Amino acid sequence: MSSETEGSVSQIVTKIAEDHQHLEGPLLPILHAIQEQFGFVPQDAEPVLAQALNLTRAEIHGVVSFYHDFRRAPAGRHILKICRAEACQSMGGEANARHLLDKLGLNWGETTPDGRITVEAIYCLGLCATAPSALLDGEPVGRLDAGTLESLAMDAA
Amino acid sequence: MKIYVPQDMASIAVGANRVAAAIAAEAQSRNIPVTIVRNGSRGLFWLEPLVEVATASGRIGYSCVTPADVPSLFESRFFDGGPHPKCVGHVDQIPYLAKQTRFTFARAGLIDPLSLDDYRHHGGGKGLETALSLGPSGIVAAVKESGLRGRGGAGFPTGIKWETVARAAASQKYIVCNADEGDSGTFADRLIMEADPFMLIEGMVIAGIAVGATKGYIYTRSEYPFAIQVMERAIVIARYAGLLGSEIGGSKYEFDLEVRTGAGAYVCGEETSLLESLEGKRGQVRAKPPLPAIHGLFGKPTVINNTISFASVPFILAEGGKAYADVGYGRSRGTMPVQLAGNIKYGGLFECAFGVTLGELVNDIGGGTASGRAVRAVQAGGPLGAYFPTSLFDTPYDYEEFAKRDGLIGHGGLVVFDDTANMAAMARFAMEFCALESCGKCTPCRIGAVRGAETFDKIAAGVEPEKNKALIRDLCETMKFGSLCALGGFTPYPVLSALNHFPEDFVPAPVRRAAE
Ligand SMILES: Cc1cc2nc3c(=O)[nH]c(=O)nc-3n(C[C@H](O)[C@H](O)[C@H](O)COP(=O)(O)O)c2cc1C
Numbered sequence: 012m013s014s015e016t017e018g019s020v021s022q023i024v025t026k027i028a029e030d031h032q033h034l035e036g037p038l039l040p041i042l043h044a045i046q047e048q049f050g051f052v053p054q055d056a057e058p059v060l061a062q063a064l065n066l067t068r069a070e071i072h073g074v075v076s077f078y079h080d081f082r083r084a085p086a087g088r089h090i091l092k093i094c095r096a097e098a099c100q101s102m103g104g105e106a107n108a109r110h111l112l113d114k115l116g117l118n119w120g121e122t123t124p125d126g127r128i129t130v131e132a133i134y135c136l137g138l139c140a141t142a143p144s145a146l147l148d149g150e151p152v153g154r155l156d157a158g159t160l161e162s163l164a165m166d167a168a
Numbered sequence: 169m170k171i172y173v174p175q176d177m178a179s180i181a182v183g184a185n186r187v188a189a190a191i192a193a194e195a196q197s198r199n200i201p202v203t204i205v206r207n208g209s210r211g212l213f214w215l216e217p218l219v220e221v222a223t224a225s226g227r228i229g230y231s232c233v234t235p236a237d238v239p240s241l242f243e244s245r246f247f248d249g250g251p252h253p254k255c256v257g258h259v260d261q262i263p264y265l266a267k268q269t270r271f272t273f274a275r276a277g278l279i280d281p282l283s284l285d286d287y288r289h290h291g292g293g294k295g296l297e298t299a300l301s302l303g304p305s306g307i308v309a310a311v312k313e314s315g316l317r318g319r320g321g322a323g324f325p326t327g328i329k330w331e332t333v334a335r336a337a338a339s340q341k342y343i344v345c346n347a348d349e350g351d352s353g354t355f356a357d358r359l360i361m362e363a364d365p366f367m368l369i370e371g372m373v374i375a376g377i378a379v380g381a382t383k384g385y386i387y388t389r390s391e392y393p394f395a396i397q398v399m400e401r402a403i404v405i406a407r408y409a410g411l412l413g414s415e416i417g418g419s420k421y422e423f424d425l426e427v428r429t430g431a432g433a434y435v436c437g438e439e440t441s442l443l444e445s446l447e448g449k450r451g452q453v454r455a456k457p458p459l460p461a462i463h464g465l466f467g468k469p470t471v472i473n474n475t476i477s478f479a480s481v482p483f484i485l486a487e488g489g490k491a492y493a494d495v496g497y498g499r500s501r502g503t504m505p506v507q508l509a510g511n512i513k514y515g516g517l518f519e520c521a522f523g524v525t526l527g528e529l530v531n532d533i534g535g536g537t538a539s540g541r542a543v544r545a546v547q548a549g550g551p552l553g554a555y556f557p558t559s560l561f562d563t564p565y566d567y568e569e570f571a572k573r574d575g576l577i578g579h580g581g582l583v584v585f586d587d588t589a590n591m592a593a594m595a596r597f598a599m600e601f602c603a604l605e606s607c608g609k610c611t612p613c614r615i616g617a618v619r620g621a622e623t624f625d626k627i628a629a630g631v632e633p634e635k636n637k638a639l640i641r642d643l644c645e646t647m648k649f650g651s652l653c654a655l656g657g658f659t660p661y662p663v664l665s666a667l668n669h670f671p672e673d674f675v676p677a678p679v680r681r682a683a684e
């Protein structure tokens with residue numbers, strides 16, 4: 012990363028940290044806000060946060076790495092999160108997902124080489140009575156089958 | 169003309185927003201004035217999107233509506249309740265709904281979730297009124313009398329928990345709502361937040377008054393963006409109406425609320441892990457004691473309860489602890505919102521008194537599988553719950569009866585599998601999930617679960633299956649007794665129940681084929 016963008020990461024992160032200073036236990040809301048801003052939690056954010064919150068860098072890193080939500084690198088333009096939990100499995104969700112991943116040539120968590128779409132696993136969306144389910148860029152979709160899941164992923168430009 | 173189109177996450181997932189837009193456009197082009205209310209779901213998810221219209225004789229429903237149905241609905245004058253192939257008649261007479269005992273979900277789907285007028289018009293706020301007149305000790309007494317047990321899984325008596333916090337002396341106490349709802353097969357917390365958020369606020373305010381806490385948090389999962397949005401709006405509205413803040417309802421009590429969002433860690437549903445996470449730390453489980461009631465959030469006495477536990481309280485205060493305790497089975501008093509999920513014909517939320525049997529829930533109410541095949545297994549109580557075979561379908565829905573059969577009720581989820589399910593794969597998944605979500609504090613959970621998944625792979629490949637099955641059983645013993653929390657401690661439930669009730673699935677694939 013160039014020093015110019017580093018500067019801006021640091022500025023933006025400092026601002027986000029300041030905006031959340033009034034909260035009790037502000038770190039998770041801050042990390043969510045950072046991910047919202049950048050699409051991931053940049054490595055450079057960690058020392059800035061450590062200083063702002065009076066914690067060690069290791070502590071910040073420990074928190075970021077604990078939670079599945081926080082991405083360490085940018086994702087594709089679209090993010091498809093497919094539910095892999097039991098209720099979706101009972102409705103054939105795994106086979107649908109396998110079919111799609113094979114078609115895209117991806118493993119779980121990977122992004123297509125053109126950067127178009129990232130496919131991630133998620134464990135239950137609370138849509139278990141309209142399974143199998145997925146989230147495309149935050150939009151919930153239920154009652155999927157192999158065909159509808161595939162077009163969902165393929166039609167996202 | 170009032171037309172209701174649900175906007176809970178499940179209804180949106182099956183197209184409710186497109187239906188609402190199509191109705192608005194069609195109404196405009198036909199010059200018919202309609203008011204579209206975005207209600208929560210009734211919880212009859214197999215009917216979603218369920219469009220309802222208010223008529224003189226009550227609400228009439230049209231199920232599984234798609235945008236393509238909209239022109240013909242208008243031709244049929246559905247806005248007056250006109251006949252149409254998708255009409256399901258009076259919604260409150262649909263047997264699935266009529267058979268329920270809706271103490272907690274009485275308003276779900278009926279009202280506009282963010283209308284305080286609607287809320288009050290349908291009985292909302294009465295619990296708080298009674299609570300203010302009873303005062304702290306009277307509230308605790310009512311909750312104790314109701315027999316309410318925590319709906320998050322462990323079933324601990326809520327009144328006793330509140331009493332402990334009430335007695336603890338501290339300058340600051342907290343109320344924390346566990347809305348992390350990570351169990352597959354569950355959506356009751358989500359439905360409360362999306363369909364009737366003021367009820368949750370009311371329950372938490374009552375808890376605050378009871379124990380002397382002035383600050384509350386609702387910790388929910390990032391997978392529930394709609395619930396977060398509705399709760400946040402409801403909090404602002406409640407504050408504006410004087411239901412939060414200082415001098416609540418004109419009293420001397422003060423209480424305020426904040427929503428916090430998790431970050432995709434199942435273990436953060438465990439209460440001490442949740443508190444760590446709220447404090448901005450890794451969600452690592454704390455050793456107990458000290459209990460959160462004494463040493464909770466930021467070290468202060470804290471009531472931490474499940475969403476449904478808090479949401480049950482307004483009814484208990486309004487109608488009396490006895491009215492709640494009057495229904496139920498054994499030591500399981502009141503109602504449970506059972507969540508019928510997975511491969512089931514009539515998937516949805518069914519609130520009923522404890523004591524109904526598992527078979528009644530799955531077959532009579534749930535209609536068996538969605539696929540039309542035979543039911544093979546039902547996982548009760550989420551990913552840490554046992555797989556029940558149909559031979560145990562006479563089990564009454566009750567904490568103790570489930571425990572007797574090495575199972576648990578948990579948060580009320582039932583996930584149905586048909587006869588194509590591979591129970592060895594499900595047992596392996598339980599280990600894999602535990603490994604993935606382990607907080608890492610204890611070895612049996614962190615390492616044991618990884619070993620468990622590997623061992624299942626060996627069994628599937630036909631490598632020393634008998635020896636490896638014995639190894640799994642050993643591993644389960646170690647996890648049961650050597651784990652700090654129920655993630656490692658209860659993963660043996662799904663694993664062993666699959667192994668014990670479906671041994672035929674644990675024969676290596678080539679052998680199984682030869683035997684067929
Ligand atoms: C791994 C794990 C996950 C849990 N997840 C939840 C959850 O999502 N929601 C919940 O209310 N309780 C959950 N619990 C149970 C809580 O630890 C705790 O018992 C509950 O919040 C207490 O509230 P209650 O008495 O109202 O049930 C979980 C427990 C474990 C061990």
Ligand code: SF4
Pocket residue numbers: 435453605606607608609610611613614651652653654655656657
């Ligand atoms: S059993 Fe697992 S999740 Fe629970 S405290 Fe131990 S390592 Fe953490």
Ligand code: FES
Pocket residue numbers: 094095096097098099100134135136137138139142143144352353354
């Ligand atoms: S298991 Fe997939 S949405 Fe609940």
Ligand code: FES
Pocket residue numbers: 228249250251252255256257258
């Ligand atoms: S009530 Fe709708 S067709 Fe009869």
